[in-house]
Amino acid sequence: MIRSMTGFGRAQVAGDKLVVSVEARSVNHRHLDISIKLPRLAASLESEARRVIQERLQRGRIDVTAGVSAVRREPTQQVTLDVPLARAYVEASRRLAAELAIAEDPPLAWVLDRPGVVQVEDAEPPAADVVWPLLEAALGRALDELVERRETEGEALAAALRDLHEGLVREVERIGSRVPQAAARRRERFEERLRALLGVYPIDESRVLTEVAMWAEKTDIAEELTRLRAHFEQFALMLKDGGPVGRPLDFLIQEMNRELNTVASKADDLELSQSAITAKGLLEKVREQVQNLE
Numbered sequence: 001m002i003r004s005m006t007g008f009g010r011a012q013v014a015g016d017k018l019v020v021s022v023e024a025r026s027v028n029h030r031h032l033d034i035s036i037k038l039p040r041l042a043a044s045l046e047s048e049a050r051r052v053i054q055e056r057l058q059r060g061r062i063d064v065t066a067g068v069s070a071v072r073r074e075p076t077q078q079v080t081l082d083v084p085l086a087r088a089y090v091e092a093s094r095r096l097a098a099e100l101a102i103a104e105d106p107p108l109a110w111v112l113d114r115p116g117v118v119q120v121e122d123a124e125p126p127a128a129d130v131v132w133p134l135l136e137a138a139l140g141r142a143l144d145e146l147v148e149r150r151e152t153e154g155e156a157l158a159a160a161l162r163d164l165h166e167g168l169v170r171e172v173e174r175i176g177s178r179v180p181q182a183a184a185r186r187r188e189r190f191e192e193r194l195r196a197l198l199g200v201y202p203i204d205e206s207r208v209l210t211e212v213a214m215w216a217e218k219t220d221i222a223e224e225l226t227r228l229r230a231h232f233e234q235f236a237l238m239l240k241d242g243g244p245v246g247r248p249l250d251f252l253i254q255e256m257n258r259e260l261n262t263v264a265s266k267a268d269d270l271e272l273s274q275s276a277i278t279a280k281g282l283l284e285k286v287r288e289q290v291q292n293l294e
Contacts, residue, residue, distance in 0.1 A: 001151050001154065001155075001242045001243070002151075002154040002155065002157065002158045002239065002242045002243070002245060002293060002294075003147070003150040003151050003153075003154040003244075003293070003294040004150050004153035004154045004157055004292045004293060004294065005026055005027065005028045005029065005059055005060035005061075005150065005246070005292060005293065005294050006026060006027055006028065006060075006149075006150065006153060006292065007024075007025070007026045007145075007146040007147065007148075007149040007150040007153070008023075008024070008025050008026075008145070008146060008149060009022075009023070009024045009141070009142035009143055009144065009145030009146030009147075009148075009149070010022070010023045010024075010142055010145065011137075011138045011139075011140075011141030011142040011144075011145065012138060013134045013137045013138040013141070014134075015130075015133075015134050017070060017130075018068055018069070018070060018130070018131065018134055019068070019069050019070070019134075020066060020067070020068050020131065020134040020135050020137075020138045021066065021067045021069075021138060022064065022065070022066045022067075022135070022138040022139045022141075022142040023064070023065045023066075023142065024053075024062065024063070024064045024139070024142040024143055024145075024146045025062070025063045025064075025146075026057070026060040026061060026062045026063075026146060026150065027060060027061045028060065028061070028291060028292060029059060029060050029061040030059070031059060032054065032057060032058060032059055032060065032062070033060070033061045033062065034050055034053050034054070034062045034064070035061070035062065035063045035064070036049055036050060036053075036064045036066075037063075037064070037065045037066065038066050038135075039066065039067060039068050041068060041128075041131065042066065042068055042128070042131050042132075042135060044128050045128055045131065045132050045135060048132060048136070049064065049066075049135065049136075049139055052136065052139055052140065052143070053139075053143065056143045056147060057143075057147075057294070058244040058294050059244065059246055059247075059294045060294060064139070064142075066135060066138070066139070068131060068134075068135075078120075079118065079119070079120055080118075080119045081117060081118060081119070082116055082117055082118075082119065085114070085116050085117055086111050086112075086114065086117045089106070089111055089114045089117065090105070090106060090111060093105070093106040093110075094106075150294065153292075154293065154294070157289055157292055157293060158239055158242075160289055161239060161286060161289050161290070162236075162239060164282055164285055164286045164289070165232065165235055165236060165239070165286070167282045168232060168256075168279055168282050168283060168286070169232050171275050171276075171278050171279040171282065172225060172228050172229065172232070172279060174275050175221070175225065175263065175272055175275045175276065175279070176225050178269065178271050178272055178275070179221065179222075179272070220266070221262070221263045221266050221267070224259045224260075224262050224263050224266075225263070227255075227259050228256060228259045228260070228263075231252055231255055231256050231259070232256075234252060235249065235252055235256075238252070244294050245293060245294075246290060246291075246292075246293035246294050249290045249293065250287070250290055250291070253283060253286060253287050253290060256283055257280070257283055257287075260276060260279055260280050260283060261280075263276050263279075264276040264277065264280065
């Protein structure tokens with residue numbers, strides 16, 4: 001399966017106390033570039049989240065944002081009582097009352113108001129080992145959706161590339177079929193120039209053949225066409241096999257472009273030149289599409 005590098009996925013997983021939501025987006029990039037934004041209580045889990053992403057994706061700029069919230073609204077602080085300290089306050093109050101001959105116990109409000117009896121502390125945040133199973137599940141589901149969208153777009157790109165590949169093959173075969181005619185026209189032009197120069201003097205056929213042979217050697221594109229055909233076969237095979245083919249195809253396109261440039265530089269025939277230019281235009285479209293592949 002061929003994938004593009006563009007996709008989006010979202011997922012949410014709820015536990016007994018927490019809900020974890022994840023959004024994942026990807027765009028084109030030469031390498032795998034991962035950016036992860038986690039809430040503070042899950043910051044220590046970034047390396048684990050990064051590992052999960054690296055196992056699923058090969059290329060692209062990946063932006064992942066996660067959020068953690070409570071299932072039920074709970075206090076963010078907790079209240080504790082220092083009962084031994086409160087008892088000490090009460091006992092000290094009673095001793096003082098006995099000394100002063102006051103027959104009453106201290107009221108509860110007075111006891112609670114004594115320093116240190118009531119303590120208010122921030123509630124303990126969930127531990128990382130509680131958050132991670134939920135984060136891992138949500139991240140996995142978000143990546144599932146992202147990969148599915150990348151595969152859908154990849155199929156469309158692969159279909160477009162197959163059409164462009166067929167066009168390239170046709171142009172190169174057209175070039176190959178025009179080579180004999182181009183050679184014949186080259187000889188005709190050479191003989192016409194000689195007649196114009198020599199006038200009534202006879203033409204030395206052996207010299208004509210020598211000059212034509214030398215020119216044919218300079219303009220021979222048989223090797224370039226053979227290599228192009230081999231590259232086209234490899235291109236079609238990569239599209240068929242699928243997988244992360246973006247980088248190999250990009251390299252193969254560079255090789256194709258090198259061969260087509262040589263063909264264009266050697267061509268001394270108008271139709272050959274036009275076909276070479278057309279082929280280069282098709283190859284540029286191929287290159288643009290391949291830039292989107294993983």
